[in-house]
Amino acid sequence: MTLLIVALFGACVGSFTNVVVWRLPRQESVVVPGSHCPRCGHAIRWHDNLPVIGWLLLGGRCRDCGAGISWRYPAVELASALLWLSALSVQAGGGLSEPWRPWAGLVLVALLLPLVLIDIDHLWLPEPLCRWGMVLGLLFSAGAGWTVLGDHLVAAALALVLLEGLSGMAERILGQPALGLGDAKLAALGGAWLGAAGIAVAMALGTLVGAVVGSVGRVSGRLQPRQAFAFGPFIALGIWLVWLRGADWWWEQWQRLLGF
Known part of the structure; x- marks a missing residue:
């Protein structure tokens, strides 16, 4: 259960990472507005914004305009989940005490x-x-x-x-x-x-x-x-x-x- 929770939170942080990676170089707020299609501007529904699963259910396309959604979005979410899981296997942690390392x-x-x-x-x-x-x-x-x-x-x-x-x-x-x-x-x-x-x-x-x-x-x-x-x-x-x-x-x- 712990592994599942960590993986889910990691995937959610990966979803936010996609927002940061797109907006920060363009000097846009990473908070406002909410997630939306860059082509048609429609807000992404919460169930379409579920990490990895939302992209799969949509077939990699925007629900409103049909524009393609890059495979990189779910890939980053999955990579984030795996990295979060790997954090639990830490053995060194830069000298920090053991309970804090993960x-x-x-x-x-x-x-x-x-x-x-x-x-x-x-x-x-x-x-x-x-x-x-x-x-x-x-x-x-x-x-x-x-x-x-x-x-x-x-x-x-x-x-x-x-x-x-x-x-x-x-x-x-x-x-x-x-x-x-x-x-x-x-x-x-x-x-x-x-x-x-x-x-x-x-x-x-x-x-x-x-x-x-x-x-x-x-x-x-x-x-x-x-x-x-x-x-x-x-x-x-x-x-x-x-x-x-x-x-x-x-x-x-x-x-x-x-x-x-």
Whole structure:
């Protein structure tokens, strides 16, 4: 029953995430007006707005004008539900005490998912989401004691300064930034939730996966030379993986892979 409730709430938050991802880049309110068809403007009925199920019952089309509704909407709702379920399996949780870890993780993943989708769509990581995500991470860290809070505060500051410095250095050498400033702010968010060791491992994981995906994109021709692509999703992936398992666990897996 707990798993079902968590999955349902996760799907509902995924539905709201779709609204945030569509409206925030357009500087529209995420609250008013309510959900409506972007083509005909008709308000979506509550039973048509049920996560995943509503889309299936409608056959992927607006009830009023028949316009197609992208498959991405139910996909995001389903992904959100699965991510919420994965939050219950947390073993690390950035040093937070055990009873708080799953609930803090739900907040973290609710922040990461819209950031990932907006970055994919617009190559932009909204500063307000990153800033509030960092503040919430530090608030949760404060509940674990001064030692954890201090580590996470320093990690957030260092991640921001180091990545902004790296981006500036690359711009001088290569003529273009290696990372967007939003990536630095997302890394700072990760530092606030994971601490220094955690965000270091998260960035290593994100860079590794991003390099593989980027290389495949270049070889396949989907990415042109020097073409920018969203790096935020890889940072977010690293943050979530380290949140669930911890920096030490991932370091052990790396050593095992190399045969140490």
